[in-house]
Ligand SMILES: O=CN(O)C[C@@H](CC1CCCC1)C(=O)N1NCCC[C@H]1C(=O)Nc1ccccn1
C-alpha cells in the first residue's frame with residue numbers, strides 16, 4: 001500500500017514527463033498498479049485508516065505520482081452522504097470533447113505531489129467527454145460535469161506532465177470570465 005513517502009513530489013522530472021500509453025493485455029505489474037492507485041484513494045478517504053497511515057485524503061491519483069510514467073489514473077469522487085459519484089481506473093484517458101464554458105473550484109486546487117499551497121482559480125472545462133480503457137481493456141466514453149470533471153482533468157493533466165498551478169493566471173489568479181462557473 002502506498003504511504004505519503006511513496007508519493008513523488010514536484011521537482012521530480014517524472015511529474016513533467018509525458019507518460020507512456022499502457023499496452024493491453026495488461027501486465028501483472030499494471031494490474032497491481034491499478035489496484036494500488038485505487039487502494040490509496042479508498043484507504044485515504046477512510047477517517048480511521050488515513051489517521052493510522054498518515055495519508056492525505058485524495059480523490060484522484062495518477063501513476064506518475066508514484067513514479068510510474070504510464071497513462072493510468074484512479075479516481076474516487078465521493079458524493080453526498082456515503083454515495084460515490086465516480087470510481088474508476090482510467091487507462092489511456094483522452095478528453096475528446098469539452099464545453100466552451102469554463103469552471104474552477106472556488107477553493108482552488110491542491111495536489112498530493114505539490115507540498116506548497118498555490119492560490120488562485122485553476123480554470124478548466126465545466127463539462128468533458130473522456131474516452132479511456134478500463135481494466136478489462138474495454139473502451140469507454142463518459143460525460144462528466146462539475147467536480148468529477150475537474151478531478152478527471154487534474155488527473156489527465158498529470159499524464160501530460162501538467163500540474164494544477166500551470167493553469168493559474170499569475171497576474172489575475174482570481175479572475176474568472178463571467179460565463180465561468182465557480183464550484184463549491
Ligand atoms: O492528482 C491527484 N492528486 O494530486 C490528489 C488531489 C486531486 C484533486 C485536487 C483538485 C481536483 C482533484 C486531491 O485529492 N487533493 N489535493 C491535495 C489535498 C487535498 C486532496 C483532496 O482534494 N482531497 C479530498 C477532497 C474531497 C474529498 C476527499 N478528499
Ligand code: NI
Nearest residue numbers: 110111112113
Ligand atoms: Ni495531483
